[in-house]
Amino acid sequence: MAKQQENYLEYIPVVSPKNSWNADENGKVTVHMVHKGFYAAIAQKFFGRPSVSHIDLDDQGSFVFQQIDGCRTIGDIAELVKEKFPEEDAVLYGRLIKYMQILRNNKFVYFQGKDKMPK
Numbered sequence: 001m002a003k004q005q006e007n008y009l010e011y012i013p014v015v016s017p018k019n020s021w022n023a024d025e026n027g028k029v030t031v032h033m034v035h036k037g038f039y040a041a042i043a044q045k046f047f048g049r050p051s052v053s054h055i056d057l058d059d060q061g062s063f064v065f066q067q068i069d070g071c072r073t074i075g076d077i078a079e080l081v082k083e084k085f086p087e088e089d090a091v092l093y094g095r096l097i098k099y100m101q102i103l104r105n106n107k108f109v110y111f112q113g114k115d116k117m118p119k
Helices: 038-047 059-067 074-084 086-105
Strands: 013-015 020-023 029-034 052-056 109-111
Touching: 013 086, 020 059, 029 059, 059 074, 059 086, 074 086, 086 109
Parallel strands: none
Antiparallel strands: 013 109, 020 029, 029 052
């Protein structure tokens, strides 16, 4: 039996409450990721690692991140990206899905109804 592929366009991404974020006057988003836990404490104490990392997103990533409201599906966000960045139309869906997977893997977002809400 063939493995059923996931339809990412139907997922509803939600920004994780674990991390805070802000946008500057130009709309560029910075995600502030707090490092917690035993290994993070060791890295901070012995190796001088920061307790918070600041991840700056590019123009398109910032636009996408700001469209995540817990109501829009990835398909809805794709339509908004298509309007804002029409030159990206040929590779839009593949890039957007990959971007959402990266955000999810880094625990910046979770998918409503699919993942548990992070604490």
